Amino acid sequence: xxxxxxxxxxxxxxxxxxxxxxxxxxxxxxxxxxxxxxxxxxxxxxxxxxxxxxxxxxxxxxxxxxxxxxxxxxxxxxxxxxxxxxxxxxxxxxxxxxxxxxxxxxxxxxxxxxxxxxxxxxxxxxxxxxxxxxxxxxxxxxxxxxxxxxxxxxxxxxxxxxxxxxxxxxxxxxxxxxxxxxxxxxxxxxxxxxxx
Numbered sequence: 670x671x672x673x674x675x676x677x678x679x680x681x682x683x684x685x686x687x688x689x690x691x692x693x694x695x696x697x698x699x700x701x702x703x704x705x706x707x708x709x710x711x712x713x714x715x716x717x718x719x720x721x722x723x724x725x726x727x728x729x730x731x732x733x734x735x736x737x738x739x740x741x742x743x744x745x746x747x748x749x750x751x752x753x754x755x756x757x758x759x760x761x762x763x764x765x766x767x768x769x770x771x772x773x774x775x776x777x778x779x780x781x782x783x784x785x786x787x788x789x790x791x792x793x794x795x796x797x798x799x800x801x802x803x804x805x806x807x808x809x810x811x812x813x814x815x816x817x818x819x820x821x822x823x824x825x826x827x828x829x830x831x832x833x834x835x836x837x838x839x840x841x842x843x844x845x846x847x848x849x850x851x852x853x854x855x856x857x858x859x860x861x862x863x864x865x
Contacts, residue, residue: 691717698726706730706764729805733771734762735779736855737787737815742834743856744815745847746782746827753848758833758841760809760852761826771808779812783830784821787812794858798850809855811862835860 697713708728715721737744745758761782765774772790780786793811797804821830833841838856841847847856 693717696721701725725802727803727805729764729803731765731771731774731806731808732762732851733765733775733778733808733810734760734851734855735775735787735790735810735812736760736793736859737779737783737785737812738859739815739832741836742832743838743859744783744785745831745833745852747829747831748827750849755845755848756828757849758831758847758852759849760855762807762809762851772810775808775810779815780818782821782823782826784817784819785815786818787815789813793855793862796850796854807851807854809851809858811855811859835863 694715695712696715698710700708700710702709706729710726710728712724712726713721714724743760746761747756747758749756761779762775763778763782765771766777769777772792776787776790787810790810790812793809795806795808797806799805821827835856838847838860842853842856847853
Protein backbone atom coordinates (compact mmCIF):
# COMPACT_ATOMS: atom_id res chain seq x y z
CA UNK A 670 0.00 0.00 0.00
CA UNK A 671 1.18 3.52 -0.67
CA UNK A 672 2.54 5.20 2.44
CA UNK A 673 0.80 8.59 2.92
CA UNK A 674 3.85 10.26 4.52
CA UNK A 675 6.58 9.51 1.98
CA UNK A 676 6.20 10.25 -1.71
CA UNK A 677 7.27 7.40 -3.91
CA UNK A 678 7.78 4.99 -0.99
CA UNK A 679 5.73 1.97 -0.10
CA UNK A 680 4.70 0.62 3.30
CA UNK A 681 4.28 -3.09 3.66
CA UNK A 682 3.14 -5.32 6.48
CA UNK A 683 5.02 -8.52 7.11
CA UNK A 684 2.51 -11.37 7.17
CA UNK A 685 3.15 -14.74 8.75
CA UNK A 686 2.19 -17.94 6.94
CA UNK A 687 -1.19 -18.10 8.70
CA UNK A 688 -2.02 -14.61 7.39
CA UNK A 689 -1.61 -12.79 10.71
CA UNK A 690 0.35 -9.53 10.86
CA UNK A 691 3.76 -9.97 12.52
CA UNK A 692 3.79 -8.19 15.87
CA UNK A 693 6.13 -8.13 18.80
CA UNK A 694 4.70 -9.96 21.81
CA UNK A 695 5.17 -8.87 25.43
CA UNK A 696 5.21 -11.95 27.67
CA UNK A 697 5.85 -10.15 30.93
CA UNK A 698 6.53 -6.63 32.18
CA UNK A 699 7.99 -5.99 35.63
CA UNK A 700 8.12 -2.59 37.30
CA UNK A 701 11.58 -1.25 38.07
CA UNK A 702 10.56 2.20 39.37
CA UNK A 703 7.24 3.97 39.66
CA UNK A 704 6.46 7.56 40.61
CA UNK A 705 3.96 10.27 39.79
CA UNK A 706 5.94 11.36 36.70
CA UNK A 707 7.59 8.14 35.52
CA UNK A 708 6.90 4.44 35.31
CA UNK A 709 9.93 2.35 34.35
CA UNK A 710 9.65 -1.35 33.61
CA UNK A 711 11.47 -4.16 31.86
CA UNK A 712 9.45 -6.01 29.24
CA UNK A 713 10.19 -9.56 28.13
CA UNK A 714 9.59 -9.35 24.39
CA UNK A 715 9.41 -11.93 21.60
CA UNK A 716 9.94 -10.95 17.97
CA UNK A 717 7.94 -12.57 15.14
CA UNK A 718 10.89 -14.87 14.33
CA UNK A 719 10.98 -16.20 17.93
CA UNK A 720 13.93 -14.10 19.15
CA UNK A 721 13.44 -13.09 22.78
CA UNK A 722 15.00 -10.17 24.66
CA UNK A 723 14.40 -7.66 27.45
CA UNK A 724 13.62 -4.03 26.76
CA UNK A 725 13.37 -1.08 29.13
CA UNK A 726 10.00 0.67 28.83
CA UNK A 727 9.20 4.19 30.03
CA UNK A 728 5.62 5.35 30.51
CA UNK A 729 4.99 9.03 31.24
CA UNK A 730 1.82 10.96 31.97
CA UNK A 731 0.26 12.83 29.06
CA UNK A 732 1.73 16.27 28.39
CA UNK A 733 0.47 19.27 26.43
CA UNK A 734 2.24 22.29 24.93
CA UNK A 735 0.98 25.60 23.57
CA UNK A 736 2.22 27.47 20.53
CA UNK A 737 0.99 31.05 20.80
CA UNK A 738 1.30 32.90 17.49
CA UNK A 739 0.88 36.66 17.19
CA UNK A 740 1.97 38.72 14.16
CA UNK A 741 4.07 35.90 12.68
CA UNK A 742 5.99 35.21 15.89
CA UNK A 743 5.85 32.41 18.48
CA UNK A 744 6.12 33.03 22.22
CA UNK A 745 8.99 30.91 23.51
CA UNK A 746 10.68 30.54 26.86
CA UNK A 747 14.38 30.06 27.55
CA UNK A 748 15.30 27.44 30.12
CA UNK A 749 18.32 25.65 31.45
CA UNK A 750 17.76 21.92 31.10
CA UNK A 751 19.99 20.36 33.75
CA UNK A 752 19.82 16.81 32.38
CA UNK A 753 21.63 17.87 29.19
CA UNK A 754 23.21 20.99 30.80
CA UNK A 755 22.09 23.36 28.05
CA UNK A 756 20.13 26.57 27.65
CA UNK A 757 17.32 26.09 25.13
CA UNK A 758 14.25 27.83 23.74
CA UNK A 759 11.00 25.89 24.24
CA UNK A 760 7.26 26.13 23.92
CA UNK A 761 5.46 26.34 27.27
CA UNK A 762 3.83 23.14 28.43
CA UNK A 763 3.66 20.42 31.03
CA UNK A 764 1.87 17.39 32.41
CA UNK A 765 -1.90 17.07 32.47
CA UNK A 766 -3.55 17.11 35.89
CA UNK A 767 -6.21 14.58 36.89
CA UNK A 768 -9.55 15.31 35.24
CA UNK A 769 -8.08 18.00 32.98
CA UNK A 770 -8.49 17.95 29.20
CA UNK A 771 -5.35 18.16 27.10
CA UNK A 772 -6.40 21.56 25.72
CA UNK A 773 -7.07 22.91 29.23
CA UNK A 774 -3.66 21.63 30.29
CA UNK A 775 -1.93 23.45 27.43
CA UNK A 776 -3.80 26.69 28.21
CA UNK A 777 -3.05 26.46 31.95
CA UNK A 778 0.63 25.68 31.44
CA UNK A 779 1.04 28.52 28.94
CA UNK A 780 -0.46 31.04 31.36
CA UNK A 781 1.48 29.69 34.36
CA UNK A 782 4.81 29.71 32.56
CA UNK A 783 4.49 32.94 30.57
CA UNK A 784 1.78 35.17 32.05
CA UNK A 785 0.05 35.18 28.64
CA UNK A 786 -3.45 33.69 28.22
CA UNK A 787 -3.95 32.00 24.85
CA UNK A 788 -7.26 32.18 22.99
CA UNK A 789 -8.62 31.02 19.64
CA UNK A 790 -6.98 27.68 20.48
CA UNK A 791 -7.15 24.59 18.29
CA UNK A 792 -5.31 21.25 18.18
CA UNK A 793 -2.14 21.29 16.09
CA UNK A 794 -0.58 17.81 16.37
CA UNK A 795 -0.23 14.84 18.70
CA UNK A 796 2.94 12.73 18.79
CA UNK A 797 5.02 10.20 20.68
CA UNK A 798 8.63 11.44 21.00
CA UNK A 799 10.42 8.05 21.25
CA UNK A 800 8.17 5.16 20.29
CA UNK A 801 10.77 2.40 20.50
CA UNK A 802 11.16 2.80 24.26
CA UNK A 803 8.45 5.06 25.65
CA UNK A 804 4.74 5.74 25.81
CA UNK A 805 4.67 9.50 26.38
CA UNK A 806 1.86 11.15 24.43
CA UNK A 807 2.38 14.85 23.72
CA UNK A 808 -0.43 17.06 22.42
CA UNK A 809 0.37 20.41 20.86
CA UNK A 810 -2.12 23.24 20.51
CA UNK A 811 -1.89 26.49 18.61
CA UNK A 812 -3.42 29.79 19.69
CA UNK A 813 -4.04 32.55 17.16
CA UNK A 814 -4.34 35.16 19.91
CA UNK A 815 -2.89 35.79 23.36
CA UNK A 816 -3.21 38.51 25.95
CA UNK A 817 -0.93 39.26 28.85
CA UNK A 818 -2.71 38.70 32.17
CA UNK A 819 0.20 39.08 34.57
CA UNK A 820 3.87 39.94 34.58
CA UNK A 821 6.05 36.84 34.34
CA UNK A 822 8.12 36.39 37.48
CA UNK A 823 8.68 32.65 38.01
CA UNK A 824 12.40 32.12 37.44
CA UNK A 825 11.88 28.38 37.99
CA UNK A 826 9.85 28.19 34.78
CA UNK A 827 11.87 30.44 32.47
CA UNK A 828 14.75 32.87 32.63
CA UNK A 829 13.61 34.72 29.53
CA UNK A 830 10.60 34.99 27.23
CA UNK A 831 10.57 36.22 23.68
CA UNK A 832 8.28 36.47 20.67
CA UNK A 833 10.43 34.79 18.03
CA UNK A 834 9.58 35.44 14.35
CA UNK A 835 8.96 32.24 12.41
CA UNK A 836 11.62 33.16 9.85
CA UNK A 837 14.22 32.74 12.65
CA UNK A 838 13.02 29.25 13.64
CA UNK A 839 15.09 27.22 11.11
CA UNK A 840 18.26 29.02 12.25
CA UNK A 841 17.52 28.40 15.94
CA UNK A 842 16.94 24.70 15.24
CA UNK A 843 20.13 24.44 13.14
CA UNK A 844 22.16 26.19 15.86
CA UNK A 845 20.85 23.86 18.57
CA UNK A 846 19.02 26.61 20.44
CA UNK A 847 15.71 24.74 19.95
CA UNK A 848 16.32 21.03 20.48
CA UNK A 849 13.33 19.67 22.37
CA UNK A 850 11.25 17.37 20.19
CA UNK A 851 7.93 18.97 21.20
CA UNK A 852 9.16 22.44 20.31
CA UNK A 853 10.68 21.39 16.98
CA UNK A 854 7.64 19.33 15.98
CA UNK A 855 5.22 22.07 17.03
CA UNK A 856 7.07 24.86 15.25
CA UNK A 857 7.52 22.85 12.06
CA UNK A 858 3.90 21.65 12.11
CA UNK A 859 2.74 25.26 12.44
CA UNK A 860 4.94 26.36 9.54
CA UNK A 861 3.47 23.60 7.37
CA UNK A 862 -0.02 24.54 8.56
CA UNK A 863 0.57 28.21 7.57
CA UNK A 864 1.38 27.12 3.99
CA UNK A 865 -2.06 25.56 3.48
